[in-house]
Amino acid sequence: MWYDRPRYVFIEFCVEDSVDVKVDLDDYKVIFSCKNADGVPLYNKIHFYERVNSNDSQNKRSGRSITLFVRKWKEKVQWPRLTKEDIKPAWLFVDFDNWRDWEGDEEVEAAMVEHYAEMLQKVTKKGPPPAMDDLDVST
Template sequence: MQPATGKWYDRREAVFIEFCIEDSKDVQVKFDKTKLDFSCVGGTDNMEHHNQVELFESIDPNGSKHKRTDRSVFCCLRKAETGKAWPRLTKEKTKLNWLSVDFNNWKDWEDDSDEELSSFDRFSEVHDILRFFDHYKTQMSHINSFVCVLVSFFLKMMNNMGGEDDLPDVGGAEDEESADSDDEKMPDLE
């Protein structure tokens, strides 16, 4: 048994950790107020993995979630005290060789006072969409069904970004100079 490779990042309301194990099965994630316990079988060699982390601060075990994908297991640890930055994931200043910072997702949010949608909410939204796809992917036999689902997904995402009021004004669209030849009156039929 060996630890799974993981990377983490901090946000205002939650801490995120991704265990990078392909084709994982028998995934077990236990959220405790001060600990995270992760185990699974996975990888090309079907090896057993186990990680136990004594967390820097307390979390809300009931508000924490995880999502398994084909390439990893993504965990969202809901902070017990939101708005407090975690300088590291672990309580002790010990360097864990399996853990690194996810610099692609790292953000200095302490100075950012108006996050539109918290990462935790975004995780929940993506989690719901992925659950929807997982549930219906075996039932979709026609390409049209897939296209409909994809369109509804993009409409939902567009809805979250703002309505028509947010669109820029395109000047000159109503000028007579830009009138189209289709705008002319049609002659009567004889």
């Protein structure tokens, strides 16, 4: 599975109880190999849609998967697909749980900033203190 962000592309290889994990990443491709819990060897080579910064990329292994945090060479450029080839491999899925239209996020974020700025202006406008002569002082 994979999803796109302004600075990174995230790739998750879902292999439960993997052993002998090898991730060879360069600026144009990743070669992934491991054995699953049954000892079956798995291998995958992905040529990236665009160049990446392999020196500023990482991977993390958990009991259920291996996740790659791949730094884009050109930030804030949306990738329409993960692979260089314009064919979607049958084994590759978009991680819709983590996918966001980050161009839309920038507009939402800008609207939120504007909203908070308006709220701060209302709060910081100081007028005369309220009259308290209408309060009942009897106990």
